[in-house]
Amino acid sequence: MQLSGPQLSHEDMQRAAEVIGQVKTALAAKIVSQNTLQQSLLIGLIASGHVLLESVPGLAKTTAAKTLAQSLDARFQRIQCTPDLLPSDITGGQIWDQKAGEFKVSLGPVHANIVLLDEINRSSAKTQSAMLEAMEERQTTIGGNVYALPNPFLVLATQNPIDQEGTYQLSEAQMDRFMLKDVLTYPTIDEEEEVIARVASGVIDAPSNGAAVDLNRILWLQSVFKRVFIDRSIVKYTTYIAAATRTPRNVLDPKLADLIQYGASPRATIALCRAACAHALINGRPYAVPDDVKAVATRVLRHRIVLKYQASAEGITPEFLVDGILHRVPTP
Template sequence: MTATARVETSDLQGAQRLLAAISRSFETKVVGQARLRETLLIGLMTGGHILLESVPGLAKTTAAQTLADTVSAQFHRIQCTPDLLPSDIVGTQIYDAAKGVFSTQLGPVHANLVLLDEINRSSAKTQSAMLEAMQERQTSIGGVVYPLPDPFLVLATQNPIEQEGTYVLPEAQMDRFMLKDVLDYPDPAEEAEVIRRIDAGVFLAEAKQTAVADLEDVRKLQALTHRVYIDPAIVRYIVGLVYVTRHAEQYIDPQLAEYIEFGASPRASIAFSQAARALALLNGRDHVIPEDVKSLAHRVLRHRIILGFAAVAEQVRVETVIDAVLGSVQTP
């Protein structure tokens, strides 16, 4: 799992300049939310899909649109509702009566960056339509396969407050999201800054974000991320963390271990290694350190460790279990 080629100093410096420019452009419209910016950049650099959870109004849509504009990416937003059909996402065949033939109309998933807003409001059938797109990077319409654009990134959001008319995402689909981030409210100073920028017209439709990069720059960043060095000791540390989630009773407080119904799959180890490489590059390094893995633990594991009913009843948070797992494995 180690990289095949080390990152040259000139490439590292170029990546730093590009990432700094993207971050500055992002921050002109998105106030605060530093971890959200980091999470979205990790997704962009790895091609891994992101699940965002928060109450409404915390700039998820603004962040996705701003990131797409910043890197000249095609952006589509899909508002998920119970009556949304799979064809509304992937596309369908339309009959042309004048010509007597069917033509294919591609759906909004055919974009570089796709925002699935309130994904848990769509039916299980519609949610499953996204699986092929997310995993295989293609869709099938009328027996014909249509590749998705490169790069391709799905950002899905869900609202944890109102559960009426929602459908719980199946574990198989949750596992396909590289990271799950939970957003917090802004502090008073940040909220005041949002109001100031609204008054200044920053968020008006005509005030479109100026691109500071293009899709070729994104592809180069992705290739560079893959070359970031990850030591075998770090790989063993990652695998050890994921292993503990499956055999928790042997390593953490037995009472906490009883709350776990299912541990994380090997996709967690893959997500750790890919995201840690991206985080190292974001921090100006050509190699992964244990702190990269630790800072990603909540985002990688919170949607992969399945807690039982007792944990819900006793209000035990999955982050508490993850912290116990981190404390049980020796840092290399």
């Protein structure tokens, strides 16, 4: 994204629309509905932001991640998180080579283009923290040496909200590393019928016929994203939204405001701007508008607002509060 400079040309927008359309088609072939999920994956891919997916089991989280990787001809790694998982199981470590008489570095599964951390909250806090450097710095440190991660690099993490036995709640610092948090819902009856039809026809389990998009085109798309224009007034709008989560009494009813313990960090404001620009590009515009911010605000902020215990007791959710803030912060 950029605050000034020449806008994207018509040719660049056409080419970007073609690449985005190919990825959309590949995702839609195996994912029934779940339009928000597909859009979140695209936003994360374009804006180089990680995505946290929350839902009950069986709503295509793993399928979505694998389909995205296959559509890009990208290296995909799935890490099943368990309480006994060690940091080295993710990042890699040094292994003694008896023949050579020396330690050799074995890179872990995080060294991939798309990494799925399945049920991330089942791994211990120590193991969860091993992902912080990878997600933020896009590198790992093994034996004092730094190893860069491949480009593009996208982390998709899942967690199950209904089964909390043997889980470790993600820390605020870890949650803040995810650009978006998407909460998946059950499909409609018609959508579920279509899922069964595709499973019966073998579409879901069928191997990919080849990548729809070369990785170089994705890297080009990410460079185009950096040139999406966002006006200063839109940037100020995002700062007002983020500030409203920190000083909610200025915007919300005092009873609702008192339910917020901590608001969103400046990283959330950056994520709002980046996600809005990616949303604009997906919708064929070389510039962001307030509606782009509103479209992504809940996904950017829901996991960054820490509520007090009373909020849970009263059935108040972060989504409800974000919606209230969006209705009360003036739109430019």
